[in-house]
Amino acid sequence: MRISCPHRWSVTPEEAIEIQRSLAPQVIDEDVVPDLLSVAHRVAGVDVHQTPSGKMRAVVCVLTFPELIEEECISAEVEVSFPYIPGLLAFREGPAVLKAFEKIKADPDFILWDAQGRAHQRRIGLASQMGLILDIPSIGCAKSILYGEWTEPKDEVGSWTPITDPKNGDVIGATLRTKKGVQPVFVSVGHKVSLNTAIELVLKCCAGYRIPEPLRCAHRCAKEQPRGQGEQLSLF
Numbered sequence: 001m002r003i004s005c006p007h008r009w010s011v012t013p014e015e016a017i018e019i020q021r022s023l024a025p026q027v028i029d030e031d032v033v034p035d036l037l038s039v040a041h042r043v044a045g046v047d048v049h050q051t052p053s054g055k056m057r058a059v060v061c062v063l064t065f066p067e068l069i070e071e072e073c074i075s076a077e078v079e080v081s082f083p084y085i086p087g088l089l090a091f092r093e094g095p096a097v098l099k100a101f102e103k104i105k106a107d108p109d110f111i112l113w114d115a116q117g118r119a120h121q122r123r124i125g126l127a128s129q130m131g132l133i134l135d136i137p138s139i140g141c142a143k144s145i146l147y148g149e150w151t152e153p154k155d156e157v158g159s160w161t162p163i164t165d166p167k168n169g170d171v172i173g174a175t176l177r178t179k180k181g182v183q184p185v186f187v188s189v190g191h192k193v194s195l196n197t198a199i200e201l202v203l204k205c206c207a208g209y210r211i212p213e214p215l216r217c218a219h220r221c222a223k224e225q226p227r228g229q230g231e232q233l234s235l236f
Contacts, residue, residue: 004133042107044111045215046218047059076100139198141187150175155180156180176202
């Protein structure tokens with residue numbers, strides 16, 4: 001995959017905020033691909049963590065959709081060049097993510113991120129910023145909330161309540177129940193999908209667990225012993 005990034009990564013936190021503000025209006029929160037639920041054949045899940053050596057390691061797992069069979073899982077590592085600041089994770093994790101995506105063999109039709117999309121104080125969390133750079137439909141599916149007000153949904157799979165912006169009441173995401181008896185996940189538009197489509201795709205990617213299978217797959221691969229930067233972890 002060839003990737004063109006519209007901004008520098010080596011910036012100050014203040015510069016990063018201004019970059020987000022300039023990019024946020026470019027994020028599309030409508031369905032660009034008609035009936036993505038039916039026409040999608042591949043989905044990617046992304047996991048990013050810091051290694052014991054202090055590097056940032058990104059793992060991208062590509063699965064078939066809707067079968068959710070793993071096709072490939074790629075990792076990449078880069079030196080950490082930005083501090084940990086909630087709301088600015090794309091500047092810390094983005095370089096490793098893009099390096100991993102450059103290595104994948106088959107482009108996904110959509111991407112799930114363990115991160116925020118529009119449910120963000122500047123409406124551009126990591127799922128939105130990276131979705132915009134990659135120009136691929138993206139969905140934020142986080143285990144915890146960063147910004148917004150919400151109420152607990154019913155304890156039924158598929159039940160959801162809106163996440164709203166406390167400043168103006170706009171709906172910026174959904175608190176979604178993916179499995180009975182467990183905590184919900186926090187879904188928001190990343191890029192090129194509507195919130196309703198994002199909810200449907202997340203539910204289709206859950207295989208009886210709270211967390212969608214592409215993200216579970218990426219997390220499993222991330223916990224394996226490193227096998228070299230950008231090296232394929234598995235392919236079958």
